[in-house]
Amino acid sequence: MVYIIRLKNISKAYGGGKVRAVDNLNLTVPPGEIFGFLGPNGAGKTTTIKIMTGILSPDTGEVELCGVDLLKEPLRAKRKFGYVPDTSEIFPRLSGLEFLNFVADVYEVPAKLREERIRPLLKLFSLEGAINDRIGSYSHGMKQKLLVIASLVHDPDIWILDEPMTGLDPESSFNLKKLMQDYAARGKTVFFSTHILEVAEKLCTTLGIIKKGKLIFTGTMEDLKTQKQEDKSLEELFLELVRS
Amino acid sequence: MRKTLQLIKVLLAVRPFSYYRQNPKEFLKALGFIVLILFSLSGLFSMNVVFYKNLFQALKPVNLESTVLALGAVNTVLIILALGVIAILSGYYYDGAEYLLALPLKGRELLGAKILVNYFYHLPIAVLFFGIPAGVYGYFGGEGFLYWITAIFNLFLLPVLPLTLVFAFFVLIFRSFSFAGKKDFLMYLGGVIGLGAAVLIQKFSNTVQLAEKNPGVLVAKFSDPNLINLKLYKIYLPALLTVKSLTGEDVTIKAFSLGANIIFSLGLLALGLYTLGWAYEKSLKVGAEGGGGRRRVKGELTFTPKPVFISNLLREIRLMNREPVYFLNGPLVIIIIPFVFGISFYFQGIAGLSEIKKFLGNKALENYFLAGLLSLGVFLAAATNITSTAISREAKELYYLKSLPVSEKTWLLGKLAHGYVFGIIASFFAVAGAYFLGVSGFKAWFILPAVLLSALPVLAAGLLLDLKRPYLNWDHPQKAFKQNLNATVGIFLPFMQIGLYWLFLLKFKLSFWPCTVGFAGLSFLIGLGVLFYTLKDAQSSFLKLEV
Ligand SMILES: Nc1ncnc2c1ncn2[C@@H]1O[C@H](COP(=O)(O)OP(=O)(O)OP(=O)(O)O)[C@@H](O)[C@H]1O
Numbered sequence: 163m164v165y166i167i168r169l170k171n172i173s174k175a176y177g178g179g180k181v182r183a184v185d186n187l188n189l190t191v192p193p194g195e196i197f198g199f200l201g202p203n204g205a206g207k208t209t210t211i212k213i214m215t216g217i218l219s220p221d222t223g224e225v226e227l228c229g230v231d232l233l234k235e236p237l238r239a240k241r242k243f244g245y246v247p248d249t250s251e252i253f254p255r256l257s258g259l260e261f262l263n264f265v266a267d268v269y270e271v272p273a274k275l276r277e278e279r280i281r282p283l284l285k286l287f288s289l290e291g292a293i294n295d296r297i298g299s300y301s302h303g304m305k306q307k308l309l310v311i312a313s314l315v316h317d318p319d320i321w322i323l324d325e326p327m328t329g330l331d332p333e334s335s336f337n338l339k340k341l342m343q344d345y346a347a348r349g350k351t352v353f354f355s356t357h358i359l360e361v362a363e364k365l366c367t368t369l370g371i372i373k374k375g376k377l378i379f380t381g382t383m384e385d386l387k388t389q390k391q392e393d394k395s396l397e398e399l400f401l402e403l404v405r406s
Numbered sequence: 407m408r409k410t411l412q413l414i415k416v417l418l419a420v421r422p423f424s425y426y427r428q429n430p431k432e433f434l435k436a437l438g439f440i441v442l443i444l445f446s447l448s449g450l451f452s453m454n455v456v457f458y459k460n461l462f463q464a465l466k467p468v469n470l471e472s473t474v475l476a477l478g479a480v481n482t483v484l485i486i487l488a489l490g491v492i493a494i495l496s497g498y499y500y501d502g503a504e505y506l507l508a509l510p511l512k513g514r515e516l517l518g519a520k521i522l523v524n525y526f527y528h529l530p531i532a533v534l535f536f537g538i539p540a541g542v543y544g545y546f547g548g549e550g551f552l553y554w555i556t557a558i559f560n561l562f563l564l565p566v567l568p569l570t571l572v573f574a575f576f577v578l579i580f581r582s583f584s585f586a587g588k589k590d591f592l593m594y595l596g597g598v599i600g601l602g603a604a605v606l607i608q609k610f611s612n613t614v615q616l617a618e619k620n621p622g623v624l625v626a627k628f629s630d631p632n633l634i635n636l637k638l639y640k641i642y643l644p645a646l647l648t649v650k651s652l653t654g655e656d657v658t659i660k661a662f663s664l665g666a667n668i669i670f671s672l673g674l675l676a677l678g679l680y681t682l683g684w685a686y687e688k689s690l691k692v693g694a695e696g697g698g699g700r701r702r703v704k705g706e707l708t709f710t711p712k713p714v715f716i717s718n719l720l721r722e723i724r725l726m727n728r729e730p731v732y733f734l735n736g737p738l739v740i741i742i743i744p745f746v747f748g749i750s751f752y753f754q755g756i757a758g759l760s761e762i763k764k765f766l767g768n769k770a771l772e773n774y775f776l777a778g779l780l781s782l783g784v785f786l787a788a789a790t791n792i793t794s795t796a797i798s799r800e801a802k803e804l805y806y807l808k809s810l811p812v813s814e815k816t817w818l819l820g821k822l823a824h825g826y827v828f829g830i831i832a833s834f835f836a837v838a839g840a841y842f843l844g845v846s847g848f849k850a851w852f853i854l855p856a857v858l859l860s861a862l863p864v865l866a867a868g869l870l871l872d873l874k875r876p877y878l879n880w881d882h883p884q885k886a887f888k889q890n891l892n893a894t895v896g897i898f899l900p901f902m903q904i905g906l907y908w909l910f911l912l913k914f915k916l917s918f919w920p921c922t923v924g925f926a927g928l929s930f931l932i933g934l935g936v937l938f939y940t941l942k943d944a945q946s947s948f949l950k951l952e953v
């Protein structure tokens with residue numbers, strides 16, 4: 163079996179070992195999946211994502227992205243994914259376009275490809291009018307959408323998003339979901355965390371549920387129903403799992 | 407009133423004493439800052455003492471010694487007016503005003519807290535410019551207990567009215583005109599006014615020197631009733647009352663003057679708060695609409711690829727120059743300091759120059775100029791603090807940068823290059839300075855590479871420092887600079903370096919060229935060493951950075 167994302171025995175503690183944010187986590191995602199990462203506040207989703215993206219180094223464990231070891235070859239591995247962080251408060255003094263061009267420069271995307279990729283996305287998210295304004299003047303949702311566009315300038319194989327729907331209007335949220343589906347349909351992999359269970363239920367091909375740093379479930383929605391032997395909504399099953 | 411006091415505590419970031427007991431390091435830091443401020447004011451302090459002492463002794467024989475007090479009061483008011491404008495331009499709005507506006511606070515409470523905070527900031531000015539003349543007058547005039555008490559009362563009263571006036575003026579302006587989104591502009595304006603103030607202080611220091619040489623000129627100048635400062639004294643009631651309360655013929659006049667002064671100053675403050683509180687609140691609301699400042703950066707949808715290094719350097723420069731707090735502390739410094747030096751030389755240098763020339767001989771003088779300019783260039787390159795705050799300024803953005811496929815070395819070298827952009831500007835200023843002082847040709851241009859080479863250890867050490875001990879958890883970009891100890895250390899390092907250079911030059915009497923070339927070369931080698939050390943474990947240092 164080919165895996166696009168592979169986390170092996172990942173652990174991470176904060177504050178000199180006091181808070182075990184991620185506890186011996188193992189996880190694999192094959193290509194073409196939309197992987198939904200669920201869990202209560204403080205469960206360790208963001209920490210896991212930061213480890214996957216090379217922002218934090220794990221205390222123990224390995225990360226492999228498209229077969230490249232993130233810890234051994236960070237630059238090569240980082241080229242494989244695009245990342246939307248959970249905070250959108252960055253680079254307030256750059257204009258939207260300056261930011262996009264900076265990211266594209268980093269990934270060495272040629273001018274023509276930049277244009278082909280960025281223009282339609284700006285239109286889709288109605289950001290064309292504001293693209294030469296400072297990011298600091300954007301609304302929360304606008305910043306979020308800009309980061310989504312930036313994460314796609316190099317057409318990565320893996321798309322990692324940390325709570326991307328927060329603050330998006332219904333239209334943008336719909337468009338983002340559509341983008342994710344198209345993306346996976348092209349054989350690429352989407353990995354995102356969310357608290358919106360309706361979205362996860364409809365969109366995701368695989369779910370992972372994390373609680374107190376430990377992965378307590380991975381599989382499809384069907385798997386979850388079989389495991390629980392109940393035909394309930396994701397919301398009910400999720401709450402049962404997390405409360406137990 | 408209670409709410410106002412709470413606001414002030416928040417604004418001044420007052421911490422209870424127990425906080426410092428638990429964090430002795432913070433205590434040392436605070437103490438260090440206070441010492442630093444006192445140190446930088448000490449020059450002005452002694453200058454003032456000399457000036458007023460001379461003035462007092464010159465005017466005593468003609469029974470005009472109370473002019474010392476009049477002049478002190480008027481100068482204090484003028485300087486507080488000028489500095490108040492700067493302070494208000496850069497701090498009229500509240501950080502997080504939107505949040506405060508949602509709280510049940512009255513406009514006059516918000517305004518009162520702002521004025522009081524500024525009052526504390528300006529109190530040292532009153533000590534410097536009124537406390538000294540009052541002290542001189544009391545000491546040399548042999549005044550008694552009552553005089554000193556009255557003087558202290560007056561000292562505390564003096565800043566009240568000018569600050570109230572400045573605030574009243576700006577509240578009215580800001581309420582009528584929307585400065586939303588122009589906060590940056592206001593800060594730059596403050597910087598320019600600051601430049602003007604620097605020039606005025608320079609002029610004052612010239613008067614002091616004049617006074618030292620020739621007391622007769624002093625008597626003539628300050629017994630002239632047409633002197634503008636003394637005219638102001640007669641118009642500005644609080645100054646008149648201040649002087650009368652200290653020098654009045656009898657106790658009744660003194661007491662009456664003091665009482666009148668208190669009622670007048672505090673009365674106008676209260677009046678200002680009650681009449682303008684709502685206007686202040688309204689102007690804050692107008693200001694809050696601006697948010698991040700919606701500004702159009704001109705240009706169409708253009709996609710021009712650039713090499714990563716250049717693109718990142720551009721990003722660094724933009725983020726720095728577009729954040730007014732950083733701009734004022736960094737790039738602007740590099741322009742203001744040579745400017746002030748230039749002016750100071752222009753006013754007082756040329757005359758003294760020929761004497762020094764006779765004394766030293768032309769060639770020696772030239773060498774001292776070059777050494778001085780080299781020192782200035784190195785200091786300027788470091789004074790912008792670009793590298794010693796480079797990591798701290800990024801803070802949360804670091805997370806995003808770390809997810810990008812760019813090596814840590816590239817980030818760090820970009821930051822060093824950013825520092826060098828200003829190093830180059832500084833070295834050009836130094837070369838220009840040489841031409842200004844009449845040194846030209848090879849010798850003048852020699853300073854350029856000398857500054858660039860000598861600046862490396864300071865720039866590299868700043869980078870290392872901020873990489874190892876960054877200040878990342880700030881809520882306002884200003885704090886990455888102002889509460890960052892690295893910025894202070896980053897300025898002290900070149901002082902040490904330059905000090906060593908002069909030690910060899912003056913004390914050990916090394917001849918100029920070998921000493922200077924050796925200094926630049928050795929500095930560069932040490933700088934390279936620091937840089938290699940910084941880059942060597944860049945990757946692990948970067949990974950350790952957690953916001
Ligand atoms: N910088 C930090 N320092 C110390 N502890 C941290 C830090 N960041 C996160 N933690 C702790 O690690 C744990 C996991 O946090 P994490 O942000 O990964 O959760 P999350 O699942 O993303 O939560 P949320 O749904 O609220 O975004 C929490 O207990 C949190 O308190």
Ligand SMILES: [Mg+2]
Nearest residue numbers: 207208209248
């Ligand atoms: Mg999170």
